[in-house]
Amino acid sequence: MKQYKFLIYSGFFLLIILSTWRCQESPIYRNLSNSSLSLFDTTFYDIEGSSYWISPQMGLVEKLYFGSKNDISAHNNLIEMPKSSSWSYFLDSNIIIDSAHFIIFSPDSIISIDQSLKLYFSPDSHFSESNSINSDFDNFNLSEWNYNSIGNLNIELDSLGDFVKSSVKWDIFNLVETLTDTSDTNLVKTFLINYDIADSSLFSFYSRQTTTNLSPQIVIHYRYFEGDSIDTTSYAYYASKDITIIEKTGFNYLDSLDCGISLGLGQRVLLDIQFSLPKGSLIKSAELFLFQDSIFSNDGHKIVIDPISTFLDTNISYFQTDPYFTIGYPDAMYTTLYDDTLNVSMKDFMQNLILENNQNIGFKVFSSVANDPFEKVHFSFDEASLKPYLEVLYAQSE
Structure with a gap:
């Protein structure tokens, strides 16, 4: 001293x-x-x-993940859309819906991953973004979900040809009637994206925690008829909850020499x-x-x-x-x-x-x-x- x-x-x-x-x-x-x-x-x-x-808590993490790294794997992400009263707007007889798509965005140029991402839907699957822990999904069973389609990749470039962002989009026009059904007060609009390839690649997408405009969303394109005029426009619903489900392998809870920190573990x-x-x-x-x-x-x-x-x-x-x-x-x-x-x-x-x-x-x-x-x-x-x-x-x- x-x-x-x-x-x-x-x-x-x-x-x-x-x-x-x-x-x-x-x-x-x-x-x-x-x-x-x-x-x-x-x-x-x-x-x-x-x-x-x-047990990891992944609901408030800033991105959604697919792939494997450091004894951690992520094959499933859950995304819930809001119970908004505005869904009933599309029941108006003056409206014709032309398309409906579920879209996620990424800061990475994720070439070739789109065909590996499969979209599922469930009208009664619940989770809590802030309280659900990973062990809550230990008995998760993909067979209980309704398969919808395979994703399509889009790469956005700026005027100089430089990468801006990428997105994966699924056609969910077949779900429009279900999504706009306001008579079912118990309806939960929950989607699951599954990545079923076991490799060492790792991909990330924006979660709703990062930014609103690039969070998971449903975009509906429609026409509104009023008299002799036709208004062609679109409306976006942004995710109200999302969470990555992870799997852990190859580590020992009893290793006294392993002194570290990890969000995913x-x-x-x-x-x-x-x-x-x-x-x-x-x-x-x-x-x-x-x-x-x-x-x-x-x-x-x-x-x-x-x-x-x-x-x-x-x-x-x-x-x-x-x-x-x-x-x-x-x-x-x-x-x-x-x-x-x-x-x-x-x-x-x-x-x-x-x-x-x-x-x-x-x-x-x-x-x-x-x-x-x-x-x-x-x-x-x-x-x-x-x-x-x-x-x-x-x-x-x-």
């Missing part, structure tokens, strides 16, 4: 506190002497991590950081560093570190739903992995801990829903050159 001492006269003391620690003004000048202040730099290495798994890390600071300390900075072995490449992976609010004494490593409750906002910390290094500020959490507003029960580390669920971040806790540490700079009165 290095110690740097300096004297602060009472006339400048309040100014330094307000400019440096901002929201901690009251505790700072109430706990410190007005005569002197000492600054300390210390590093804590007593940090341990252990993995646990939950449902893998998370419990982080235990042991540290002790003098009562009344003022945190100038607190930087946590976690490292990944350089053989993996996950730069840009978005990670959440959330303080645990309730202690759970268990040796169980797999759960259907996450049993570790956390504090959340504003104490949750958000960061991004760069150069195989995770660096996050714990200053606010540690200052609140000293003020006895928080408890150091531990932390839950997990992947943001903005990540590719097929990625996995591997943290190192045992290798000497990659051991995590917490570096703290704090002030204390003499």
Whole structure:
């Protein structure tokens, strides 16, 4: 520990506190002497991590996926269309529907995948985008769905011939009567897209979480007759729910050396950081560093570190739903992995801990829903050159 001492006269003391620690003004000048202040730099290495798994929750992920990668496969996506009263508009005798298509969009030039994507429909299949977990679909049976058709690919280019986006479209004109049936109050307009090829390719499409205009949609082209005039136009219904169903293979829940996080595997890390600071300390900075072995490449992976609010004494490593409750906002910390290094500020959490507003029960580390669920971040806790540490700079009165 290095110690740097300096004297602060009472006339400048309040100014330094307000400019440096901002929201901690009251505790700072109430706990410190007005005569002197000492600054300390210390590093804590007593940090341990252990993995646990939950059934993945894919409903809020930003894309829909097909294919396989890193022991994860995705062959089915569920998409539900809204129960809008506007469906009854097409029952008007002045309207003639010319075509109806189900369309999904992709940022990738997915040449040749269209013939492998099959569309199914169910009028009574329910799922919850925010609450359904992957294990809810363990007994999924494709034979219970009504097959519709094979998709057709379209590639959109700009005026210079550069790729803009691609889409896959299915003709669902045969479903118009069912979709516009407003007499059946229990009707659920749920579609399933199936990719039945087992290979190492991976394709993604926009989910409704990404953007409205490119989310899964039904587009109906129709003509409206009014007197001698004919209005030819179209109307789009955008998905109200969507979710990717995944399958996991080739990994061991009991592997104690496997310490990492993955959205698609449902893998998370419990982080235990042991540290002790003098009562009344003022945190100038607190930087946590976690490292990944350089053989993996996950730069840009978005990670959440959330303080645990309730202690759970268990040796169980797999759960259907996450049993570790956390504090959340504003104490949750958000960061991004760069150069195989995770660096996050714990200053606010540690200052609140000293003020006895928080408890150091531990932390839950997990992947943001903005990540590719097929990625996995591997943290190192045992290798000497990659051991995590917490570096703290704090002030204390003499």
